[in-house]
Amino acid sequence: MSAVQSPTAFGPSQALDDATIRARTDAYFNRTRDIVTRFGDRRVTYALFVRRPVLSATRLMTEWLDNVACARGISLTHEVMFPEGAWVGAGEPLVYITGSFAALADLETLLLQKLGPPCVAALNAYQMAMALPKVRFLAMEARHCAGFEMQEQMAYAASIGSLAARSEGAMGFVGGANDATAGFFGQPAGLGTMPHALIGYAGSTLRAAEMFHEAFPESDLVVLTDYFGREVTDGLAVCRAFPELAAAGRLAVRLDTHGGRFLEGLDPQKSYAALERNTPGTIRRYRSETELRNLVGTGVSAAAIWRMREVLDEAGFPKVRIIVSSGFNVEKCLAMADAHAPIDVVGTGSFIPDRWSxxxxxxxxxxxxxxxxVKVGREFLLRRAGDRAAAGT
Incomplete structure (x- = not known):
């Protein structure tokens, strides 16, 4: 199954009726359509681009355009200039669209909404995957999105970033957190086990693990360990309660420690010591404040991950995996790579662009x-589009 298979046959890629398109598009595009319809249509070619470097992630946009064209009964062509996952320089045209000006004028707003965010998020996902090429990533973007259209765009972007990273040997994003977008990752359903709320309901981390395993005995057991601030104590308790799963590599602890405190048993000095024991020299290089926080600060730091690996190995659980979450963006992944943090899986929604501008x-x-x-200053768009237009394409 393709890593970028469409997850649904409905949703944001579905064509909208003309009245809805008109209501959601900018007024001057609607007025342009009215004027062109009144004074005579022309055949035009649009060039679509992003002002910063991105990865090509155009399919959601072109699928929607094709659906609108079908619904309107119009003929148009679109030429995607870069394959999915390819690097695109700032200002390079991603897509050329040719057709009736009257039919295309009111689509510009919605087309642009579906192009820029996925392309930038795909680049972020690619950079994260390349920073930690031996680590699997899980897309957990849904809770950070403003509705399903954004959710679909971001999950699609993660799959495209992974497509590019896997071509260079990285593992990338292997799944998402919900069923609706699982198809982008070649999965039949979303991945994940338990939230903090289940542990609160159960009253203990171990009891939550027991409940989960009883309800889903065929699933691997991934247990959150930070609810009570006892990542080490509760993590080991679960391992000892499920020794067969631990020995089979079917058990994992998930670190999601709050940024306001250290992992159980750590403080600044012990965090420095944990890195010094496991990755000598990492902490001695010059660091920015953010890098230091990611390495030895509160929350899910590199030191916290190394300490968790130490206690699991010392207790006889070398096959228990460590899954991490909480603020894993490109910068944090780079810091983890520098510290050689023993991470098996990263759960993240932080590939979503920070700066929407x-x-x-x-x-x-x-x-x-x-x-x-074309307007003055955008002549660079003419090079390829102009040649094709002159040839009558």
Whole structure:
């Protein structure tokens, strides 16, 4: 199954009716459509691009465009200039769209919404996967998204970033946290075991693990260990209660320690010592404040991960995996790589772009009835589109 298979046959890629499109698009595009319809249509070519480097992640946009064209009964062509997952430089046209000006004028707003954010998020996902190439990632973007359309875009982006990273030997994102987007990762369903709320309900970490295993005995057991602030104590208690799962590599502890405190048993000095024992020299290089926090600070630091690995190995559980979450963006992944942190899986939604101003895609018409023409300053868009327009394509 393809890593970028469409997860559903409905949702954001579904065509909208003309009234809904008109209501959601910018007024001047609607008025342009009205004017062009009144004074005579022309065949135009649009160039769509993003102002910053990205990975090509265009399929959600082009699928939606095709669905709209089908619903409207219009003929158009789109030429994707880069395969999915390919590096695209700042300002390079990602897609050329050719067709009726009257039919395309009111689509620009929605097309751009579906282009920029996935391309930037795909690059973020790729960079994270390449920073930790031997680590599997789980896309947990849904809770951070403003509705399902954004959720679909971000999950798709993670799959595209992984597609690029896997071509270079990384493991990348292997699944998502819910069923609706699982198809992007070639999975039949979402991945995940328990939230903190289940541990609160159960009254203890061990009891929550027992409940989960009784309800889902065929599933691997991944247990959160930070609810009571006893990551080490509760993690070992679960391992001892399920020795067969631990020995078979079917048990994992998930570290999600709150950023306001250290992992159980650590403090600043002990965190430095944990890194010095396991990755000598890492902490001695110059560090920014953020790097230091990721390495030896509170929350899920590299020192915390190393300490958890130490206690698991010392207790006779070398096959118990460590899953980490909490703020794992590109920068934090790079810090973990530098510390050689023994991570098996990263759960993250932090591939979502931090600065949305960088996701803004732009469109310009670059030919009218085959004549190359674009506003001053955007002539760089004419090179390929102009040649094709002159050839009558």
């Amino acid at each position: 960088e996701t803004y895609a732009t469109a310009d018409i670059v030919s009218y009835d085959g004549e190359p023409r």
